[in-house]
Amino acid sequence: MSILSDLIVRVLSTMPTPVMRYFSSKYIAGVTVEEALERLQSINDEGFAGILDILGEDADGERGARAALEAYKVACSKLAASKLISYVSAKPTHFGLRTGEDLCFEIYSALATHCQGLGQFLRVEMEDHTTTDGTLRVFNRLLQKHGNVGIVLQSRLFRNGSDIEALLAKLPADRTLNVRMVKGIYLEPSNIAHTSYESIARAYVDQSRQLFEGGAKVCLATHDSQMAEELVALVSELQIPKERYEFQVLMGVLKPIWKVWLDAGHPVRVYVPFGPDWKAYSLRRLKKNPKLLTQITLGIFRR
Ligand SMILES: Cc1cc2nc3c(=O)[nH]c(=O)nc-3n(C[C@H](O)[C@H](O)[C@H](O)COP(=O)(O)OP(=O)(O)OC[C@H]3O[C@@H](n4cnc5c(N)ncnc54)[C@H](O)[C@@H]3O)c2cc1C
Incomplete structure (x- = not known):
């Protein structure tokens, strides 16, 4: 720094x-779930779906992780009661990954069950490279048990292409792999990650193709309009139907491009963090x- x-x-x-x-x-919807739902309402009113995220990472041991689970359960129930269009997303270290993988799995699994009862989807987010292996192990276990879970993958990491291959190979027969593709927000060392704009964007487009060709649903989380042009061309070349892709964006970031995508007929979902x-x-x-x-x-x- x-x-x-x-x-x-x-x-x-x-x-x-x-x-x-x-x-x-502009970037954070507030402290309470009610404030977040209010923002989500206006986002939905404009035609965008949502993703609710309770801000937090590196939970304070098992107690902190279980408190995060309770907060998510309350948010999901209130979301269901509101009838707004959204699902939730949570970080592995917020759910105790650094305390233990079994604990983290148990917490995601409890939330996935709760979400399933409410007809909701749950996304496992991706943090820095020290957590990638643990997160993928937890996610693979979740996939065996739940049909309403998805993952985030980072094109910045050299390993990402092989991680996609492994995820597709291990996918249970009755599941669709649901991936949010991101460049990766954590600045990783150059021995494990691309560091130039061009190589990160190239990997992003190539890996989105790999996922589409493997049958996955791909959520294209980006505000990079140049890269998005290539992604739109890819979707059209592979004739991907609307149920198998969407753009995802962060609340408050470059809203004019969300509108362009929405008006062009692409589904767009907005990330609404709060807490x-x-x-x-x-x-x-x-x-x-x-x-x-x-x-x-x-x-x-x-x-
Ligand atoms: C819905 C969503 C969920 C995400 N989840 C994860 C995750 O789980 N793990 C993870 O590692 N990363 C996550 N990210 C972050 C992602 O990895 C990138 O760091 C981020 O999206 C910026 O990359 P970009 O593709 O928008 O391209 P860039 O080339 O970085 O940016 C394109 C344009 O958008 C602007 N921009 C981008 N981000 C911001 C911002 N925050 N504020 C203001 N302007 C901005 C840039 O200035 C530039 O003009 C998520 C991103 C989104 C949209």
Whole structure:
């Protein structure tokens, strides 16, 4: 982290909470599930589906992980009662991956069962490379038991093509692999990951093809309009029906392009993060990926 980035993070951390909340409200839906559902309502009204995410990572041991499960269960029940169009997404370390893989599996599995009863889908997110193996093991176990779960894969990682191959090979016969493709938000070392824009985007398009050809549903999570043109061409070349792809975007980021995609007839889903941990979470993320600082600082000045 550069001295300037460090300074900006320090300034942000000393900002009074209401001021920081005002500026971050473009990207974060609020503290409570009710606030998140209100944002989701207006997102749905504009024709976009949603993804609810309770902000949090690195749960405080088993107790923290179980508390996260309870918060998700409440959010899913309230989401179902609201009849809004959305599902939920959760981070493995928020569900105790660093405490133990069995615990993490048990928690995702309990939430998948709860979601199944409500007719909802659950996505397992992907964090930095130290968690990739554990997350994939947990996800493979979930796939054996649940039909309403999906995963996130990062094109930045050299290993991603082989991970896709392995996931497709192990897929139970009655399941469709459901993947959110991302570039990967964590800046990984150059011995395990692509570091240039071109190679990350190339891998993204190639791996989306690999997934489509393997029969997967692919959620194209990006705001990169140049890469999206290639993805739209790929969808059209492979004649992928609307049930097997969608664009996914982050709330508050480059909304005009969501509209372009929606108006062109592509399904678009918006990620709506919220939760009491929003401030600490945002500061931790900014420290780990200073590139986000530029984007958020620009966002603040535009406001
Ligand atoms: C719905 C969704 C879920 C995601 N889940 C995960 C996950 O589980 N694990 C993971 O590692 N990563 C996740 N990501 C993040 C992803 O890996 C990328 O870091 C992020 O999407 C930026 O890459 P990009 O494809 O948009 O392209 P970029 O080339 O990085 O960006 C394209 C354009 O979008 C702008 N932009 C991108 N992100 C932001 C932002 N946050 N604020 C302001 N402007 C921005 C850029 O400035 C640029 O103009 C997710 C992204 C989305 C959209």
